[in-house]
Amino acid sequence: MEDKPSNKSLLNLNRRAALKSIGKTVVGAAAIVKAPYVFAKKRTQLKVLGTHVTLQQELKRRAMDDLGLDLIYEAKGSAAVLQKASVNPQAFDLYEQWSNSIRPLWASGSIQPIDKKRLTYWDEINPLCKTGQISSEAKFGAGDAPYKILHIQKNGRLGVEHTDQLSFLPYVHNVDSFGYNTNVIAKGTPYITESWGWLLDPKYSGKVGIVNAPTIGIFDLALAAQAQGLAHFTDIGNLTKTEIDQLFKILIVLKNQNHFSGFWNSVPESVDFMRTGRVVIESMFSPAVATLNGKGIPVTYAAPKEGYRGWHGVMCLSAASKGRNKDAAYEYMNWWLSGWPGAFIAKQGYYISNPERSAKYMQKDEWDYWYQGKPAPVDLKGTDGKTSVKKGEVRTGGSYIKRFSNVAVWNSAMPTYDYSVQKWYEFISS
Incomplete structure (x- = not known):
């Protein structure tokens, strides 16, 4: 006579079957959840x-x-x-x-x-x-005009031959210059009265800001010193050690007289310098001018008669x-x-x-405004969505072609680069 399974045995069998079924369901569900991540393409x-x-x-x-x-x-x-x-x-x-x-x-x-x-x-x-x-x-402009350093030559150096x-x-x-607050400084005439020399004008002592970048700030200040008649440079894009010494001797004296209010390290910091009234004139980049104008602070970006950097x-x-x-x-x-x-x-x-x-x-x-130098027929907005150009305004310096026809010097790493950097930081910390 065949033995019948006990109630306890049937209970165990049913439990094992149920657990096995549940296990399959969980594994399947996990696979469904995981599948998209397995096959998704990883973004670089x-x-x-x-x-x-x-x-x-x-x-x-x-x-x-x-x-x-x-x-x-x-x-x-x-x-x-x-x-x-x-x-x-x-x-x-x-x-x-x-x-x-x-x-x-x-x-x-x-x-x-x-x-x-x-x-x-x-x-x-x-x-x-x-x-x-x-x-x-x-004008080609002094210093490292981009065409001089764009192409890599066969000998591994940078040069003008196209490769x-x-x-x-x-x-x-872009071309850079300086910005000034026309609530304090009377608006000048582009290419005629606006001058790099304004950065070293005693009238603005204590209210002058300079970009803290050795290969940029040095040219702003060299152009300013030369415009003020304080120094003369044979090739402003390739200063000699003697000329660098001469320039920084002048600048350190001015710094010790508190002529400079500060040296900014970023565009937002330059905006804060002008916004808070810490400076009324400073080295500037175009976005900072646009931001300040968007905030209702009347800053003009100069078109210096000596030419742009x-x-x-x-x-x-x-x-x-x-x-x-x-x-x-x-x-x-x-x-x-x-x-x-x-x-x-x-x-x-x-x-x-x-x-x-x-x-x-x-x-x-x-x-028409930004590239052609024409008057703005309507208010124009900046990248922040705020009005940065008022109707009727003309871009200082004029059209793209005119502005880039008046480059005095390019941002450059001169042959005396290491020496100029050393002297720059001596100046900043003096």
């Missing part, structure tokens, strides 16, 4: 080291949406980013700053050549950084970048010249190397 992270000038959140958001990349922006003052990039190429994939950083970066081995053939819009880039002149009448390897991607650029934005590829990160870096570089970024950056007074493509993304009123 791209580290961009630079300054507040271009590392802006609106640009970051748009680039991430357009490219499907995760961008990590690290913005510092110009001297700080150059120091970090020079010693640690692993800290960035792309470096964004100005052309005066190229010689130190190239010498340090922190950046690698950029393949011109991978730049989608290379043929659209205008002649400013290719030949040195925006027009046949334009397929570049030290940087040319993109944003020119700068050209550089985007450099880290020596450590490779594989997918390197591909993503090229995607980001090409994005910058694709039209929208140039139109956005124009709202803070900056130009792009292929402006015609960006013109399609700008209102005609914006294009």
